[in-house]
Amino acid sequence: MLALRPHAPDRLNTRPELFETKTPMPAEGEALIRIRATALNRADLLQIRGLYPPPPGESPIPGLECAGEIEALGQGSDGFEVGQRVMALLAGGGHAQKVVAPVGQVMPIPGGLSFEEAAALPEAALTAWTNLVREGELAGGETALVVAAASGVGTFAVQLARELGARVIVAGRDRERLERLKALGADACVVLGEDFVHEVRAIGSGRGVDLIMDLAGGADLGQRMGALKHGGRCVLVGVLAGMQTDVDLADMLRRRLRLIGSVLRARSRLEKAELVADFSAFAAHRLEDRRLKPVIDRILPFEEIADAYRQLREGGVWGKIVLRVA
Ligand SMILES: NC(=O)c1ccc[n+]([C@@H]2O[C@H](COP(=O)([O-])OP(=O)(O)OC[C@H]3O[C@@H](n4cnc5c(N)ncnc54)[C@H](OP(=O)(O)O)[C@@H]3O)[C@@H](O)[C@H]2O)c1
Structure with missing residues (x-):
């Protein structure tokens, strides 16, 4: 699969680039997601410069959120099925064509939200x-x-x-x-x-x-x-x-x-699962009837990720920059 190359210590400040890497396998309690859209966050700008490493054991690939379809499920991943449209809060790995996520951080995409809209939600x-x-x-x-x-x-x-x-x-x-x-x-x-x-x-x-x-x-x-x-x-x-x-x-x-x-990314999977469950109970129907909606500034193709990082760094963005993953 294609993914954004993680930071390496000797590559400080270089241009973000895609590279070919192995598709991750879902472990117990994890889902493998075929990513259709992902979004950018300030933390990605720091991580790509080696200034904000992922929590121990998490993917070194940047990317804190995504939306797509479940491609495979690990043991004990109850409540989800293969092919389901989902969005996920990630500790990393979202700037790729596929990612594994703990099911506690995976949410069904509410109502008629597109993949691009759903990808703009989890982190914000x-x-x-x-x-x-x-x-x-x-x-x-x-x-x-x-x-x-x-x-x-x-x-x-x-x-x-x-x-x-x-x-x-x-x-x-x-x-x-x-x-x-x-x-x-x-x-x-x-x-x-x-x-x-x-x-x-x-x-x-x-x-x-x-x-x-x-x-x-x-x-x-x-x-x-x-x-x-x-x-x-x-x-x-x-x-x-x-x-x-x-x-x-x-x-x-x-x-x-x-x-x-307060910081979100460094919290345990258990704590994130509780937050995701509480948020979903409050927000799913409000997202469905559009009382709550993602705010998207622009959508770019995944291949233009380097340009997207530059645009986020320059500022003036209104809401989120989303990447469509083909
Ligand atoms: N603690 C956590 O868990 C967590 C999670 C996610 C994000 N964050 C943090 O939350 C912040 C917002 O993230 P985001 O992704 O929403 O960012 P964003 O969409 O890129 O927006 C950045 C915002 O910061 C404002 N800003 C930039 N420099 C500023 C300054 N010197 N003084 C006052 N305002 C300034 C900009 O103001 P203008 O509108 O005036 O341009 C803009 O509204 C970031 O610091 C990010 O690291 C923290």
Whole structure:
């Protein structure tokens, strides 16, 4: 099968390229998926440069999500059948024509979703679910602030927060991109900048927000926590703006704020299976009737994967870049 060549230590920063490799065999509790579409994530950009190795025992080939048909099942892979249309959350291996996935991370494709639409979902949707629901404990009637919301993860998190019954404020660098999020359920948008906390608080009549899901991190993260209500939670999911910040610890103590770091890929297969099951129970019918939908910027042929990586690196993407695998 064709796959994206994994990083090798002496090939730092070289152009991503496809190579011929052996088709993996499904072990107990795994499914072999014939991939019809896959999607790109920020983590792939790091992995291809040797900066984000896969968890031990997982495929060294990049690619965190896919959609396709089940070609074979290992022992004890109950609940699925050969030929079934599925999408999967992967710890790696998705940038290939075939991949094995633990069945706990495989989901039937809901309703009339195409392979391309389904491939755009698992990583963004499960990241949003994990951090809004499991880590952030977002409840109906609360207010969530999503920072760097015009991203692949953010565009799904906004829809999910709305479906959870929350009020959603979106934040980012570009007002035009934030305004587009209103069609997905955002109630208000605030551009990152000096008056940020003041502007967020003004939206809620000075009360602040219950939860921040922060995909940007960086120097201003500590300051953004000033937008939290008493007892508020801030879940840090990405560090695109940098890895250092100052937090007002006295404010954290006094107002009983919580700052939670969170990563999906490194979680155990068992934990991922629980998250996938909980997410599917909540989202499958909402995906079927399109209350929740993947946001796709562009679809490219798998053979143009090097170009796709370049486009993701350059930024300005609205939602996901998907690859169609022939
Ligand atoms: N912890 C986890 O388990 C997990 C899982 C998946 C993703 N992530 C992380 O989540 C983040 C978003 O991922 P994605 O795939 O959704 O990314 P994406 O679609 O490529 O979008 C990137 C977003 O980051 C924003 N951004 C870039 N540099 C920024 C900066 N210096 N300050 C503020 N915003 C900045 C962009 O803002 P503009 O709209 O202004 O261009 C854009 O909205 C990444 O950091 C990724 O690594 C974490």
